[in-house]
Amino acid sequence: MRVHHAAGVGYQRAAGVYERSxxxxxxxxxADLADALPxxxxxxxxxxxxxTGKFTRLLALTGAEVLAVEPVAEMRERLAELLPGVAVSAGTAEDTGLRARCADAVVAAQSWHWFEADRALAEVERLLRPGGALVLVWNTYDTSVPWVRDYQDIYFRLAPRDLPSPPLAAGGGPVAVGDPARAWREAFAARPGWGVIxxxxxxxxxxxxxxxxVERMMSxxxxxxxxxxxxxxxxAEVRAVLGAHDATRGSGAIEMPYTTDVYWVRHD
Known part of the structure; x- marks a missing residue:
């Protein structure tokens, strides 16, 4: 399976921290997604x-049959431990190994930016039954909060140039040229059969x-x-940044402000 080096090795090492943080x-x-699809x-x-099944466990609450696909063995093993009732297989978004027309919906939560969009969309089209939908979900940082902005700056400053990145704009806000949010939308425009996002x-x-x-950064x-x-x-740098802000100084409980961005689009 072809997996980006950072994901294949990084998530192999950090599966436990990923789940905790x-x-x-x-x-x-x-609930809204379950009603819309349904x-x-x-x-x-x-x-x-x-x-590790962060969104998988929510999908299972709907009563639908969930087929989880995860290429990194350590992540897959953690998911199987936490969700023994969910079928999980080794595959990629570009080559799931699942049978054609097996799905009413395909979901990618916090993961679509890792995929080769054209090949992944071709695989999604193969998997979906007529009228099925693709759902993309991201938790994005609210960088209007000063300490969150400084924290995220560390992430991007250390990122290699070829690292796939999730969309930066939360809450449907404006998207800058070059933002990954624009790129994933454009992939649909080039393919027939997809509806309005x-x-x-x-x-x-x-x-x-x-x-x-701190561990969230390390994961x-x-x-x-x-x-x-x-x-x-x-x-040490992350701790220094957090220590420089009143809201994150010390070791107590804090609130990390995220926005959950959900997009879905149907295919004929």
């Missing part, structure tokens, strides 16, 4: 790049601690692949 998604977002008993949904946005404040916010794929000495320097 990353937020879930609002139940209101799941997702219910008797329907089947494929979860691409399912990771629908979207909803929800605030998703995540109750956490300063220590876990980032391109940082998890660094050698121990460089990781120690990154950890």
């Amino acid at each position: 990353r937020p879930s998604y609002p139940l209101a977002a799941l 997702l219910e008993r008797g329907r089947t949904v494929v979860d691409l790049g399912a990771g 629908e979207e909803r946005h929800w605030p998703n404040p995540h109750s956490t601690t300063v220590a876990d916010v 980032s794929s391109h940082i998890a692949v660094l050698d121990p000495a460089r990781q120690a320097r990154v950890r």
